[in-house]
Amino acid sequence: MRVVLCGYYGQGNAGDEALLVTLLQMLPDNVTPVVLSANCEETQQQYGVETCSRTSIWDLWRTLASADGFIWGGGSLIQDVTSWRSPLYYFALMALAQRMGKITLAWGQGIGPLNAALTRRLARSLFRGCTAVSVRDRQGAQLLTDWNIPHILAPDPVWALDPLPVEGLDRLPHPRIAVVLRPHPQLTADRLQTLTQALIELQQRTQSYLLLLPFQPKSDLDIAQRLHQALPKVSEIWIGDKGTHGWRDTPSESLPNRPEQYKSIFSQVEMAIAMRLHGLIMAAGVACPCFALSYDPKVTQLMEQFNLPGWELDQLPENPSQISQTWIEFYQHRQPLTPAQLEGIRSQTMEHQQLLHRYLSPNCKKDS
Known part of the structure; x- marks a missing residue:
């Protein structure tokens, strides 16, 4: 057929x-x-x-x-x-x-x-x-x-996606935090600057290494580069089967990560902060604690359905320290979905x- x-x-x-x-x-x-x-x-x-x-x-x-x-x-x-x-x-x-x-x-x-x-x-x-x-x-x-x-x-079919191992993560320092941001009218220049400062404070307080994941490079890469420039020695953009501290002038030289590899990456970090729906689903699906930044009703529905913490972008606090403190408390007391919850979700999927x-x-x- x-x-x-x-x-x-x-x-x-x-x-x-x-x-x-x-x-x-x-x-x-x-x-x-x-x-x-x-x-x-x-x-x-x-x-x-x-x-x-x-x-x-x-x-x-x-x-x-x-x-x-x-x-x-x-x-x-x-x-x-x-x-x-x-x-x-x-x-x-x-x-x-x-x-x-x-x-x-x-x-x-x-x-x-x-x-x-x-x-x-x-x-x-x-x-x-x-x-x-x-x-x-x-x-x-x-x-x-x-x-x-x-x-x-x-539930969204991606909950059932089988992860694919990715090489190179073992060389990166611990602990690790994954960050998935994307452009959107609600992510204004001021809000991006606020989030950037909050990430700097989060990194300093947790001594973590940030993995910046542009899920759609042609649109997300610019934000990832800005974050990396603000955190040059403690962050890495991950794309194209290997991480890079900067980025090539011609990113088309290699294929982007398979989506299953992103799911594997989330299984090897301590926390994920994500705007994109499937970034949250992939992370939560491998028991990675997730913090959502919602720009769309579909993300808000996911937060409500699975009790994921987060903010609507248009309600994001203006004080970076308030954001970073919330993230730090979540990092310290993070609770991923339990094996029983994940098995139930996968079964429904x-x-x-x-x-x-x-x-x-x-x-x-x-x-x-």
Whole structure:
């Protein structure tokens, strides 16, 4: 069975790549995946899969026509906050797959926000036309419930991502703290300066070594470099299979870390401070104590669901010492998720896999 996997793949975002890897890990053995990618060569090299350019109309048509199934592969694909064009792209492909009579699965979705009436109508119609749907949070589940669309609710699939060992961490000093920041309008220059000063105080009080992890280098690297410049001898930017105290002029010389490697990195630090949703999920998933900085409802929902400490960015204290003292107290009394909690989360997450096997295994039912 050939199945097209559609998501924000090949864009260099570790969170979306983690969703792709988890999806590949969960697919039944009889499935041959075809990944729609913005960087087909890199996706092929990283994962050994067949690919199709996500922007070539002819290739997309031909690939869908020759496939048995189509999957929206996790993440916040269906939202119109960052761009109104983005959901229309995913809508168009799902509509085409449904019109062709393919098995269509919306898998591990984080739905919304959907502010425009048009995107809400299209989303409702296309989710209703799917063979099956799974969502990752209560907000998406409530929306589908309101629309009377059957669905499965389970934790984000990345909770089940298998870690991949990474070389070189053993040379770094202990203790270690991982930091995952990303640009966002709420992370103003003043707030970034406040966080930087708070990190300096945290490092001095704990004598820790900071691992700066740009999850999407083309957007996150500038912030990581600024933090490294403020902490030049006690921090390191980690990307491209090895850490670097500075950064090469041509970061494309090597492939970025596999997403599974980030999960392994989090297993070897004492604490993580993260904005990105999948940074928090990967860290919490290996029992790393996490402190969240929320810029988005999906991060806030994660904090509430798993009782993770943190701040909304627009409510960040203005005093760096207040922030650093909160971090220091958390560092001293940190409590990760327990093995029993993690086992329960992973067990629930496997419902996403059960959906895939139910509809894509050799004797699957093909009725919607």
